[in-house]
Structure formats: structure tokens, C-alpha cells
Amino acid sequence: MSRIHAVYRVRCAAAEIDAVAEALALEQSVETPRDVVRDAYVAEHVLARVERVEARADDLHDVTLGLASPTTGGDVAQTLNMLFGNSSLHAHVELVDATFPDELVARFGGPRFGIAGLRELTGVRHRPLTGGALKPQGLSAAALAELCYTLALGGVDVIKDDHGLADQTYSPFADRVRDCQEAVRRVNRETGRNVLYAPSLVGSPEALRRQARIARDEGVGAVLLAPALIGMPVFHELVATQLRVPVLAHPAYAGATRVAPAFLLGKWFRLLGADAVIYPNYGGRFAYSRSECAAIADAGRGPWAPIRGAMPVPAGGMTVDRVAEMIDFYGADTMLLIGGSLLQAGDALLARTREFVARVHAGAGGMYGAGA
Amino acid sequence: MSRIHAVYRVRCAAAEIDAVAEALALEQSVETPRDVVRDAYVAEHVLARVERVEARADDLHDVTLGLASPTTGGDVAQTLNMLFGNSSLHAHVELVDATFPDELVARFGGPRFGIAGLRELTGVRHRPLTGGALKPQGLSAAALAELCYTLALGGVDVIKDDHGLADQTYSPFADRVRDCQEAVRRVNRETGRNVLYAPSLVGSPEALRRQARIARDEGVGAVLLAPALIGMPVFHELVATQLRVPVLAHPAYAGATRVAPAFLLGKWFRLLGADAVIYPNYGGRFAYSRSECAAIADAGRGPWAPIRGAMPVPAGGMTVDRVAEMIDFYGADTMLLIGGSLLQAGDALLARTREFVARVHAGAGGMYGAGA
Numbered sequence: 001m002s003r004i005h006a007v008y009r010v011r012c013a014a015a016e017i018d019a020v021a022e023a024l025a026l027e028q029s030v031e032t033p034r035d036v037v038r039d040a041y042v043a044e045h046v047l048a049r050v051e052r053v054e055a056r057a058d059d060l061h062d063v064t065l066g067l068a069s070p071t072t073g074g075d076v077a078q079t080l081n082m083l084f085g086n087s088s089l090h091a092h093v094e095l096v097d098a099t100f101p102d103e104l105v106a107r108f109g110g111p112r113f114g115i116a117g118l119r120e121l122t123g124v125r126h127r128p129l130t131g132g133a134l135k136p137q138g139l140s141a142a143a144l145a146e147l148c149y150t151l152a153l154g155g156v157d158v159i160k161d162d163h164g165l166a167d168q169t170y171s172p173f174a175d176r177v178r179d180c181q182e183a184v185r186r187v188n189r190e191t192g193r194n195v196l197y198a199p200s201l202v203g204s205p206e207a208l209r210r211q212a213r214i215a216r217d218e219g220v221g222a223v224l225l226a227p228a229l230i231g232m233p234v235f236h237e238l239v240a241t242q243l244r245v246p247v248l249a250h251p252a253y254a255g256a257t258r259v260a261p262a263f264l265l266g267k268w269f270r271l272l273g274a275d276a277v278i279y280p281n282y283g284g285r286f287a288y289s290r291s292e293c294a295a296i297a298d299a300g301r302g303p304w305a306p307i308r309g310a311m312p313v314p315a316g317g318m319t320v321d322r323v324a325e326m327i328d329f330y331g332a333d334t335m336l337l338i339g340g341s342l343l344q345a346g347d348a349l350l351a352r353t354r355e356f357v358a359r360v361h362a363g364a365g366g367m368y369g370a371g372a
Numbered sequence: 373m374s375r376i377h378a379v380y381r382v383r384c385a386a387a388e389i390d391a392v393a394e395a396l397a398l399e400q401s402v403e404t405p406r407d408v409v410r411d412a413y414v415a416e417h418v419l420a421r422v423e424r425v426e427a428r429a430d431d432l433h434d435v436t437l438g439l440a441s442p443t444t445g446g447d448v449a450q451t452l453n454m455l456f457g458n459s460s461l462h463a464h465v466e467l468v469d470a471t472f473p474d475e476l477v478a479r480f481g482g483p484r485f486g487i488a489g490l491r492e493l494t495g496v497r498h499r500p501l502t503g504g505a506l507k508p509q510g511l512s513a514a515a516l517a518e519l520c521y522t523l524a525l526g527g528v529d530v531i532k533d534d535h536g537l538a539d540q541t542y543s544p545f546a547d548r549v550r551d552c553q554e555a556v557r558r559v560n561r562e563t564g565r566n567v568l569y570a571p572s573l574v575g576s577p578e579a580l581r582r583q584a585r586i587a588r589d590e591g592v593g594a595v596l597l598a599p600a601l602i603g604m605p606v607f608h609e610l611v612a613t614q615l616r617v618p619v620l621a622h623p624a625y626a627g628a629t630r631v632a633p634a635f636l637l638g639k640w641f642r643l644l645g646a647d648a649v650i651y652p653n654y655g656g657r658f659a660y661s662r663s664e665c666a667a668i669a670d671a672g673r674g675p676w677a678p679i680r681g682a683m684p685v686p687a688g689g690m691t692v693d694r695v696a697e698m699i700d701f702y703g704a705d706t707m708l709l710i711g712g713s714l715l716q717a718g719d720a721l722l723a724r725t726r727e728f729v730a731r732v733h734a735g736a737g738g739m740y741g742a743g744a
Binding site: 071231232 | 395399401402403404405407408409410411413414417418419442443444445447448449450452453454456457458460461462463464507508509510511515534535536538539540541542574575576577578579598600601602603604605606608609613623624625626652657658659660688711712713715716718
């Protein structure tokens with residue numbers, strides 16, 4: 001029987017680690033004291049096993065559990081439950097990684113477009129993609145569409161709604177999507193490019209289905225979803241059954257500090273179908289380190305056959321000045337997303353956007369040849 | 373215009389708190405630098421306001437933001453986004469509380485049964501309710517139903533699936549629910565009581581709808597849902613549209629350490645419709661303190677007109693020995709849930725269950741008169 005191998009970082013006295021690891025195995029499988037497990041099948045095929053305990057410091061160990069695949073029922077919510085249901089409430093335990101058996105990977109499926117698909121759709125072969133954001137919320141659909149037009153005209157490849165844009169009175173979802181997609185379509189017609197507009201879908205399953213339908217009917221090129229906000233099983237089901245365009249995953253509400261960002265944002269969101277993963281870049285408004293950011297990017301686009309790579313999208317307070325540095329750090333299979341800092345240009349938005357785009361093209365030209 | 377008043381605990385140098393509080397207000401509303409907000413409507417009606425800054429220690433302040441209600445679009449997912457979307461990624465910020473304007477409270481609705489409804493259904497007027505759990509997973513539907521029968525016969529009021537029970541091959545959801553509900557029905561017929569069986573529903577929205585239909589068709593008396601696992605907007609929509617029985621909320625995957633448990637498990641789950649809220653009791657397998665547990669119970673059942681009170685369900689390694697202490701601590705409007713420790717009795721399960729039930733009745737008799 002196949003198992004998920006889940007790695008937890010556990011803080012406790014070294015003398016107690018074996019007992020604590022066994023308790024973790026019970027908590028994340030049968031959730032009873034060991035002596036309650038009297039059934040041979042349960043002991044052999046359901047109970048989690050401590051597979052490895054590795055010391056990292058005096059009071060810190062990495063514990064690998066083998067979680068029996070049948071306990072997941074092949075379901076996303078239940079898999080998360082088995083990975084970190086009760087133990088998420090244990091302050092001494094952090095979930096740092098997991099590897100999944102082939103049948104679960106095949107079932108969850110990963111990105112349907114991924115890096116290659118995003119390149120195909122945008123026609124950008126070699127350089128990093130550029131991304132922009134529509135905000136602040138509170139603007140009318142028409143005002144957001146005007147921003148969208150300017151960013152598209154300035155050369156940005158992917159333009160996403162701010163994740164704060166929902167279905168609000170001042171900019172109803174249907175109006176905004178219609179107007180912004182029309183703006184992008186106009187630029188695409190005029191330039192022969194294929195700029196993707198990604199509206200933010202947010203709400204209950206019923207609202208999400210309705211929004212997905214509108215987005216489909218308007219012919220948008222991508223969508224933005226926050227899996228931790230709408231629920232990860234909803235995210236996966238929506239991607240698998242309702243959406244036929246690339247999906248950008250946003251990290252809103254994903255700040256469960258005891259799940260490692262590289263696993264949660266990189267690997268897990270990728271497995272559930274994110275084609276691109278937005279996360280806070282180092283040196284911005286958030287405290288993620290360079291190594292954390294590199295780990296997220298690696299988890300998103302590293303080899304994982306047969307799963308496609310997900311495009312890393314470092315963001316969160318990025319500026320045009322940092323384009324060269326970010327290309328250096330991340331290389332070409334990246335989308336550079338600049339939001340508020342472009343908008344600070346005010347009436348000079350088009351010029352600032354063109355500068356951003358030119359720097360990405362130039363940086364890429366230096367590194368990767370002529371670029372796209 | 374109404375506002376949500378959200379309280380964040382912020383760690384930073386005292387000299388920086390005003391700037392940090394302003395940055396928080398930007399992050400949780402417009403998500404742009406302040407100078408990008410050039411529209412008067414956005415500045416007045418969308419931008420969050422710093423309403424209060426209160427020092428708690430040299431480097432620790434409580435910051436109250438006024439979040440404009442229209443930004444929520446009246447939607448659960450978007451409300452959570454406005455409360456703690458991006459800032460969940462900020463290690464120096466914790467969400468500790470929020471008060472909601474009347475129209476949002478009315479819209480989200482809170483418990484449909486609550487404490488009073490659970491008492492009505494079970495016929496338990498004055499004493500604490502008793503709860504038991506079916507586990508370990510891996511047992512067949514027939515074996516779980518036998519446990520269920522014994523716990524019901526022993527006098528337990530509410531019997532829930534372990535949250536690890538899903539739709540697994542060794543105990544398919546439909547079989548388990550049919551068998552366990554039949555066991556409870558038999559005891560109810562024999563004793564004239566109304567024991568409630570609460571199966572665990574878990575999965576994608578589609579799977580949840582299917583499971584809710586089965587549960588309804590089998591006539592179960594309650595259900596168990598883990599809002600953080602299935603997604604909080606899904607939880608709310610399912611409760612509001614698919615379920616006509618009390619809902620027990622389970623805290624699996626709710627261990628986002630930077631949302632205060634009293635807010636998340638007590639107030640927020642209650643607002644979204646939980647009739648009873650399960651949480652780790654102090655002195656069990658989890659590290660919650662007495663004061664945290666008291667705060668969760670208060671948030672769940674404290675006055676909040678017109679919202680019903682949600683029943684606190686302290687659990688997580690509780691034992692029969694602690695019944696008197698827990699009644700002392702929580703009083704009568706509580707459900708005492710004992711899981712694995714009852715099951716440790718093995719073949720003496722019925723006797724151990726009866727002892728548990730007798731202690732609750734006796735403790736309640738001493739405190740509240742004859743009890744139910």
C-alpha cells in the first residue's frame with residue numbers, strides 16, 4: 001500500500017522525541033491512544049508510521065511520517081486533514097514537506113497550463129513574463145478598465161485584478177470583467193499580442209461558479225484565485241471542472257505560520273492546479289527571506305513528472321528598479337509582477353509601464369539571447 | 373457607512389507603531405501606497421482607518437482598524453480577505469478580534485439551532501451534554517455502528533464521527549452513515565431518548581453536497597464539519613442552504629497561529645453558523661491555556677443579539693476523571709466530548725460510557741438541580 005511521506009519539524013527535548021513522534025503518528029491517523037487500535041487491519045494499513053527522525057538541533061527534529069494513502073479517500077480536503085488536521089493546533093509542530101504517491105499526484109493533476117502553457121498563450125518564449133495589477137479597489141469598472149488598457153498598451157503580459165477586488169457595489173464583478181477584458185481585447189487587436197487579463201474570483205462555491213461562468217463568457221485569458229481564502233478543495237474542484245484558462249494562485253490568508261511557505265504555496269498549490277503562484281518576494285513589504293523565496297520558486301517549477309511546472313510570481317512591493325536583480329535571482333521562468341509601484345506614476349503610468357517592460361526585455365536579452 | 377472594527381496585535385518598536393498601523397490599514401484595504409489613492413470616494417469610503425492604537429507593552433500594540441463594509445461585498449470569503457488576507461503573511465501581525473456591523477451579522481446569520489436548539493432536540497434541559505466519538509478510522513461501517521450503538525446505549529447525547537472518517541474504501545460514507553444512524557435509531561426507539569449521530573462531511577463542494585444529501589436521506593440528527601479544512605465560505609453556504617440539522621464545527625487545520633483561537637473558533641465559526649464548536653481543552657493533548665479555553669467558550673456562547681449561542685465542546689484527550697472539573701469550569705451550557713479515552717475501555721466500553729454519563733448527570737444534579 002502506498003504512503004504519503006510527510007515531514008514535520010518538531011520542537012521538544014531530545015530525550016522525548018521518540019515519544020513525541022509516536023504521538024504525532026497517532027494524532028495524524030487514528031487519533032486514539034495506541035492501545036485502542038486492536039484491529040490488525042487498522043494497525044497495518046491505517047496507522048501512520050514514524051519512518052525517520054533526524055536531529056537538526058538539540059531541541060529540534062525532523063520527523064517523517066508514512067501516512068497511509070487510503071486514509072485520504074483520494075480527496076483534497078481529507079488529504080490536508082491527514083497531513084495537518086489536528087497537528088496544526090500543536091504549537092511545537094510545523095509541516096515542512098510531503099511527497100505524494102503517484103496515484104494521488106495523478107488524481108490531483110497539478111497545473112493544466114503551467115509555465116509552458118503560459119508561454120504558449122502569451123507568445124513569450126524566453127524572457128520572464130511581466131505582470132501588473134488593477135487597484136485600488138473602490139474605483140469604478142470603467143476606471144479599472146482604463147488602467148488595464150494603459151498597462152496592456154505599455155506592454156505588460158498578464159494583468160490581474162487586485163485580490164481585494166470582489167463583487168462590490170462600486171465595481172460589480174460582471175461589469176468589471178466585461179470592461180477590462182474589452183480593454184485587453186482592444187490592445188490585442190491593435191498590437192497583435194495576446195495580453196491575458198486575470199479577474200479575481202472570490203466567494204462561496206455558488207458565487208465562484210457564477211463568476212467562472214461570466215469570466216468564460218467574456219473570454220478572459222486567465223483567472224486569479226486565493227486557495228486559502230476560498231478553501232483548497234474548492235480551488236481544486238473549480239480548476240478541474242469550471243476553468244479552461246491558466247490560474248494564478250494568490251497567497252491571501254495562507255499565512256498559517258506552521259506550514260512552510262515552500263510546501264504550501266509552492267508544492268501544494270501547484271499540485272492542486274495553480275499554473276502560476278504569487279508570493280511575497282524578499283525585500284518587499286513582507287518578511288520572507290531570499291532562501292524562502294528560492295525554495296518557493298523551486299517547489300513551484302522544479303522537476304515533478306508528470307506534473308507541469310507552475311510559474312513563480314514574486315510580488316508584494318516590487319519596483320521597476322529591482323527588475324535586473326530579480327531576473328538575476330529567478331531567471332527566465334518567472335513572472336515579474338509590479339502593482340502599486342507602477343500606479344504611483346499617476347498620469348505617467350504608460351511611460352512607467354513601458355520602462356518596466358523594456359527592462360525585462362533588456363535583462364532577458366542580455367541573459368537569454370533575443371527574447372520574445 | 374458601516375465599518376468592521378478589527379483588532380490586530382502588532383509587534384514593532386514603539387516609535388514605529390503609527391507608521392506600521394497606517395501600513396496595515398493600506399495593506400488590508402487598497403493595497404497600494406497612500407499616494408496612489410487619488411480618488412475621493414476611495415479615500416473616504418474604501419480606505420481602512422486606524423481607529424485606535426493601544427500600547428500593551430513596549431513593542432506590542434493593539435491596533436483597531438475600521439474596515440469599510442462595502443469592501444466585503446457581503447461575502448464570507450471576501451470578508452476574511454479584508455480581515456486578514458495579506459496581513460496573514462506578516463509575521464508581526466496577529467488578528468485578535470473583530471466586531472461586525474448589524475447587516476453583516478444578519479447576512480451571515482450565525483447558528484440556526486445553537487445551545488437552545490441542541491437542548492430542545494436532545495431533551496437535555498439543564499445539565500451539560502455528553503459527546504462521544506467513533507474511531508479509529510480503518511474500522512468497517514459495521515464495527516463503527518456497533519461502537520455507536522454502545523455509546524448511545526450508555527447514555528451519550530451526541531455521537532460524532534472522528535474527523536478522520538471520510539469517504540474511504542474501508543468504510544464508505546454512505547454505508548457508515550446508514551449503519552450508524554440505524555444504531556442510534558434503535559437506541560432511541562428502545563429508550564425514548566433522542567441521541568444525535570453527527571457524521572463527518574468532508575471533501576470538495578460537490579462531494580459535500582452529495583454527503584449532505586445522504587445524511588439528510590438517512591435522517592441524521594446533526595453533522596460535523598471542519599470549516600478550515602473544507603473552506604469557510606463553503607462551510608457557510610453548506611450550512612445555510614443544504615443542512616437542516618445542528619452543525620458541530622471541528623478545528624482541524626485551523627491552527628493558523630496568528631489568528632486568536634477565541635476569534636477564529638469561537639466568534640467566526642459561530643457567525644458562520646456553527647451550532648457547537650469543538651476545540652482543544654486545556655490539560656489535554658494540546659497546549660491551549662485555561663484562559664484561552666474560557667475565551668473560546670465566551671466567544672461562542674456570550675451575548676450577541678440576534679445571534680444564537682454556539683455550544684462550546686472542549687475536547688482533545690479528555691477523560692472521565694475530569695468531568696467534575698470541567699463542569700466546574702464551563703458550567704452547564706457545554707458539551708463534554710470524550711473520545712479515545714472511552715474507547716480504551718475495550719470490551720468494557722458500555723460500562724465506561726455509563727460512568728461518564730452518570731458523572732455528568734450527577735455533577736449537573738449537584739449544580740443545577742435534578743437535571744434532565
